[in-house]
Amino acid sequence: MTALTEFQRLEAQGSWRSAPDARLREVVVAVGEATLVLSDPKSDLPLSHWSLPAVTRLNPGEMPAIYAPGGDGGDETVEIDDPLMIQAIERVHRAIATRRAHPGRLRGGLTVVAVVAMLVALVVWLPDAIIRHAARIAPPAQARQIGGAVLADIERSTGAICTRASGQAVLDWITPRLIGPDASVRVVPGPLNGVLRLPGNLYVLGGDLLEGSPGPDAAAGHLLAASLATDPGAILWQALDHAGFTAVLRLLTLGQLPPAAMRGFGETLLSRPVPRPEAGPLLAAMEQAGFGSEAYARSIDPTGQSVLPLIEGDPFRLAPPPRPLLTDQQWLALQQICAG
Known part of the structure; x- marks a missing residue:
């Protein structure tokens, strides 16, 4: 012994x-x-x-x-x-008692370590899991509310959305034909170098695509590209992730985000390159919608060098579409959506 x-x-x-x-x-x-x-x-x-x-x-x-x-x-x-x-x-008995105490202390120590590890895992894992869950179950009306909050933050950089009724009426008429009945499009006066897709199937179009284009094909191409390149669930998750865990808990419990939850997220979107889809699916969508791809391609690169697949793959390169996207009167009204 x-x-x-x-x-x-x-x-x-x-x-x-x-x-x-x-x-x-x-x-x-x-x-x-x-x-x-x-x-x-x-x-x-x-x-x-x-x-x-x-x-x-x-x-x-x-x-x-x-x-x-x-x-x-x-x-x-x-x-x-x-x-x-x-x-x-x-x-001998004291030595035995001491030895018997060690496993208990070891088990206690392991229990403490396990509890701490679980708490750390919860702190690291739980917020992201809750945010992803909120993005997954958000009803359309709630997603549109979040999209509106993001748009309000974008307006701080681009100027207020253009609200001329005749131009918005043209957008509301053409949007279901291009990207679906539940989508809505708003125009801001500042340039966006494309179209941003926001939560709630809300699209933001830069006024530069209207004022500097000979027809609606370029703007229509950017709308289609945004609908194909951006996953609606992903953009909603990004918005909620920006809002943070506490704000998302409030959304889940009270049904709405704090007023300033989207502050800065619009600027973050404006600072990113506009996502572009693959040429194949985009050309197929343009053909189905009934307009060509060259105007869209030239709005990205006027030289055409970096967008040759879009120019050469134009579904209406050899013959014009059966009918134009908009009449001359409609196109003029849309161009003037930011006037007055």
Whole structure:
């Protein structure tokens, strides 16, 4: 026993009773590696072996000390009055108790570490999970409300949206034909170098695409490109991620974001390059909508060098479409949407 390493050999006289009704018998009590050995003092023959960890003192604090081989007392007992032997047995018991405490402390430490790890995981994982969940379950009306808040932030940089009724009426007429019945398009006077798609299927068109174009094909191409290149779920998630975890919790519980939640997100969108779809799907969509791709391509690169696939793949390159997107009167009204 490591608890008794200072002793080369430890023996003491004791009185052993082999059974409750047996008479006391003098024995030599010796401490072994893991046992208490009771021997006949005359012949040195072992009479009994007790496991040291199981040895129990039946009369703590009293002398002579009475020990039994188990906690229930058993049939055997030994009386010892040698202080050094008693001290040695007690030291073994203290060492055993200390060893037994370690697993408990280890388990407690591991529990604390596990709890801390779970808390850290919740702090790191939960906000993103909640935001993604909010973006996934947001009803269309709520998504449109968020899109309106983003548009209001964009207006701080581009100027207020253009509201001339005749021009907006043309947009409302052509939009379902181009990008679907649930979409809406707004025009801002500042240049956007394309079209931004916002949450709630709201599109923002820069006035530069109307004023500097000979016809509606370039603006229509940018609207189609935005509808194909931007995933509506992704843009809604980005907006909510910008708003932050606390704002999203308010959205989930109260149904609306704080007034300033989208502050700065519009500027973030304006600072990014406008996403462009692959040429193949875009050309197919343009052909279905009934207009060519060259005007759109030239609005991106007037030289045409970087957009050759769009120019060469124009579905109406060899022959004009059956009918124009807008009449001359409609196109003039749309061009003047920001006038007055």
